[in-house]
Amino acid sequence: MTDPKVDSILDEANRLFLNGKLREAISYYDKILDVNPNHISSLNNKGYALSKLRDFDGAMKCYDDALRIDPLDLSILVNKISSLRKKGILDEALSYCNKILEDNPNYKIALYHKERILFSMNNYLESIACCDLILDDYPHNGDVLYDKSCSLVMLSRIDEGLDCLQQAINQGVQYKIKAKKSKSFEKLANEKRFLQMVL
Secondary structure (H helix, E strand, O other): OOOHHHHHHHHHHHHHHHOOOHHHHHHHHHHHHHHOOOOHHHHHHHHHHHHHOOOHHHHHHHHHHHHHHOOOOHHHHHHHHHHHHHHOOHHHHHHHHHHHHHHOOOOHHHHHHHHHHHHHOOOHHHHHHHHHHHHHHOOOOHHHHHHHHHHHHHOOOHHHHHHHHHHHHHHOOHHHHHHHHOHHHHHHOOOHHHHHHHO
């Protein structure tokens, strides 16, 4: 049974969240959680707002409370993976990705987090394999093309990496800016083809 009063508070909280008023949104989620500590949407959304404020410990507490209610909720699991990854708790984040992918092998959001985690663990070959699985269905995904180009360059597969970077840049100029600032491409600072792409 939905409660119209709770729904109205939740709508206002979500509106504030979408307008970037994260602390105000959290206070509304808390109003709901004071009455119903097991309100799963409020726990998840509060966690997401806290993670946006870089309070990853607070966020994970919300996600853990929500996962005690529904341990298989993919949205909450993915949000927890994101916070773990940002905190640098990579082994646990990877473990959650693998659990999700066991039951949902084509769940692209989990694959996306997994490829980024593997990159952070310097496991570039496996990261590329995850990128390829995503690109099979979404060949023009700029973020994944960019990530794949970084892994290829880290493996000194420069021409392939630059081909991939060019494909990413074709999706949006932001990848040109990102590549210019990225540590992954530092060793190409004097590489003519790279410079032509990012300048």
